Amino acid sequence: MVNLDHLTFTYDGNREVLSDISFHLKAGETVGLIGANGAGKSTLLKILTGLLTDYKGQVKLDGMDVNKKNLAAVREKTGYVFQDSESQLFLSTVYEDVAFGPRNYGYSEEEVQKKVMSALQQVHIEELKDRPIYRMSGGQKKLAAIATILSMEPEVILFDEPSVGLDPKNRRNLINIINRIGGLKIIASHDLDMIFDTCDKTILIEKGKLIFYGETAKILTDQRLLEESGLELPLSMQIRDGNRKINT
Amino acid sequence: MSKLQQAIDNLHEADREAAKRSGKSRIHPVSRLCVCMAYIGIVVSFHKYDVTGLLGMSLFIIITGILEDLSFIRGFQRIKYILVFVVLLGAVNPFLDKGIVMQTGSIAVTGGMLSMITLLIKGILTVYCAYHMFMCTGIEQLCRALRCLKVPKGGVTVVLLIYRYIIVLLKEIQRMSLAYRLRAPGQKGIHIKAWGSFAGLLLLRSMERAQNVYDSMLLRGYDGEFRYEILGQEKTGKGLSIAYTAGWIGIFILLRCFPVVQMVGDMIISPGR
Numbered sequence: 001m002v003n004l005d006h007l008t009f010t011y012d013g014n015r016e017v018l019s020d021i022s023f024h025l026k027a028g029e030t031v032g033l034i035g036a037n038g039a040g041k042s043t044l045l046k047i048l049t050g051l052l053t054d055y056k057g058q059v060k061l062d063g064m065d066v067n068k069k070n071l072a073a074v075r076e077k078t079g080y081v082f083q084d085s086e087s088q089l090f091l092s093t094v095y096e097d098v099a100f101g102p103r104n105y106g107y108s109e110e111e112v113q114k115k116v117m118s119a120l121q122q123v124h125i126e127e128l129k130d131r132p133i134y135r136m137s138g139g140q141k142k143l144a145a146i147a148t149i150l151s152m153e154p155e156v157i158l159f160d161e162p163s164v165g166l167d168p169k170n171r172r173n174l175i176n177i178i179n180r181i182g183g184l185k186i187i188a189s190h191d192l193d194m195i196f197d198t199c200d201k202t203i204l205i206e207k208g209k210l211i212f213y214g215e216t217a218k219i220l221t222d223q224r225l226l227e228e229s230g231l232e233l234p235l236s237m238q239i240r241d242g243n244r245k246i247n248t
Numbered sequence: 249m250s251k252l253q254q255a256i257d258n259l260h261e262a263d264r265e266a267a268k269r270s271g272k273s274r275i276h277p278v279s280r281l282c283v284c285m286a287y288i289g290i291v292v293s294f295h296k297y298d299v300t301g302l303l304g305m306s307l308f309i310i311i312t313g314i315l316e317d318l319s320f321i322r323g324f325q326r327i328k329y330i331l332v333f334v335v336l337l338g339a340v341n342p343f344l345d346k347g348i349v350m351q352t353g354s355i356a357v358t359g360g361m362l363s364m365i366t367l368l369i370k371g372i373l374t375v376y377c378a379y380h381m382f383m384c385t386g387i388e389q390l391c392r393a394l395r396c397l398k399v400p401k402g403g404v405t406v407v408l409l410i411y412r413y414i415i416v417l418l419k420e421i422q423r424m425s426l427a428y429r430l431r432a433p434g435q436k437g438i439h440i441k442a443w444g445s446f447a448g449l450l451l452l453r454s455m456e457r458a459q460n461v462y463d464s465m466l467l468r469g470y471d472g473e474f475r476y477e478i479l480g481q482e483k484t485g486k487g488l489s490i491a492y493t494a495g496w497i498g499i500f501i502l503l504r505c506f507p508v509v510q511m512v513g514d515m516i517i518s519p520g521r
């Protein structure tokens with residue numbers, strides 16, 4: 001579904017923000033993307049949605065090159081949940097904003113309504129339908145932002161820090177949502193516990209280089225590798241290790 | 249609440265009100281836009297001493313306000329800053345045109361005074377008209393109307409983005425000034441030395457956020473077209489929209505070409521003749 005071959009990217013032509021990254025992701029997988037601040041996670045996601053196209057190497061989505069020419073098709077297949085949900089939402093009410101995508105794809109107003117309601121139900125915010133967005137909390141905005149993507153029913157959904165700002169209940173809710181929705185999901189996050197609960201595979205990048213790509217359980221238990229990349233063991237692992245130490 | 253917060257809330261509130269009203273409107277936004285432009289054109293074309301004629305044109309504003317349930321007072325609060333400009337512009341007139349055109353008792357009315365009054369009325373009427381039109385269509389439908397009138401995609405997108413940018417900019421100012429105030433307690437306003445970097449940073453940050461908004465639009469299929477149609481407007485609203493446009497433009501022309509207000513007034517004052 002998503003194929004990267006020797007992807008290299010720089011913003012200014014000098015410093016490589018991503019260098020020589022290759023991996024292949026299959027439809028239906030949920031893949032974690034982890035790495036310290038500035039590692040290049042957001043940049044990678046932006047390349048996958050076609051927001052940044054001046055890269056070297058090859059990026060393919062469903063067999064199609066991600067470049068300026070295929071932009072419309074690429075965007076129809078992908079959904080991107082921004083790190084900052086405030087700027088993702090720009091219309092007056094939740095309903096209007098969630099309807100924006102389907103309307104742009106030319107659905108009739110009855111179909112739009114169906115899609116919007118189904119998206120809102122998936123994230124359990126039907127009751128916020130007519131709420132003005134500027135009067136919602138950060139967590140509510142996040143859920144609304146996710147609904148704007150779900151209403152377009154994309155084949156690939158990219159999440160940039162989806163759990164930031166959510167309370168424990170909504171975070172758990174989000175994990176359930178991610179586990180329930182179909183398609184290929186790529187989740188960039190520092191919330192390694194969430195990654196552990198949602199992702200089969202995980203990609204670790206450090207300073208733009210691919211360090212690890214494989215089973216989530218394998219990387220998230222590898223304390224040495226995580227610490228070398230500026231990360232820590234997920235809390236749940238630490239507790240488990242702690243218990244083990246206490247028990248022995 | 250701070251002035252800034254108030255401005256942001258006002259904008260959001262107006263935006264939401266407009267979107268809500270436009271979602272129920274059966275009159276096509278193109279009709280509204282055309283009527284509004286015709287209105288502005290005709291109001292501006294009135295002779296600079298024709299106060300009574302202009303007063304007749306206020307009919308449209310009043311009727312739209314009543315039919316669309318628009319509050320004149322809230323409207324005034326929202327457009328008062330624009331009206332200040334109009335007043336300033338008009339206030340120059342009495343000094344320019346001192347010729348006496350009318351004598352009421354001992355008071356001589358100069359051309360400048362009359363033209364100041366007509367300019368004020370023209371300003372108020374056109375600003376109210378544009379405001380009412382906006383409140384009945386909302387930015388989305390307004391852009392759709394512009395596209396229907398074959399305004400190029402680029403132009404329409406710029407209009408849309410400027411509109412969105414204003415809110416982003418205000419919010420960024422608010423966020424940054426809050427951050428500044430929290431670290432400079434007891435200081436009133438922002439120190440003049442910090443203005444330069446504040447403005448520069450503001451520009452960068454607000455541009456970045458505006459870029460995010462635009463990206464978010466692109467990623468959700470925005471391509472400069474507005475396919476979004478209001479339920480029922482196309483089917484049942486067509487005749488209504490045409491009637492609305494033709495009717496109002498007809499009335500405007502009538503009011504412009506004949507002294508209707510004068511005639512009605514004469515009829516009321518001397519019904520016997």
Ligand SMILES: Nc1ncnc2c1ncn2[C@@H]1O[C@H](COP(=O)(O)OP(=O)(O)OP(=O)(O)O)[C@@H](O)[C@H]1O
Nearest residue numbers: 011012017035036037038039040041042043044083
């Ligand atoms: N628009 C830009 N122009 C120039 N450099 C940029 C730009 N955006 C990001 N960078 C740089 O690219 C590198 C990778 O940034 P990126 O936002 O992808 O990191 P990230 O892994 O998402 O970090 P975080 O966890 O903090 O979100 C950083 O060193 C950053 O400074």
Ligand SMILES: [Mg+2]
Nearest residue numbers: 041042083160
């Ligand atoms: Mg990031």
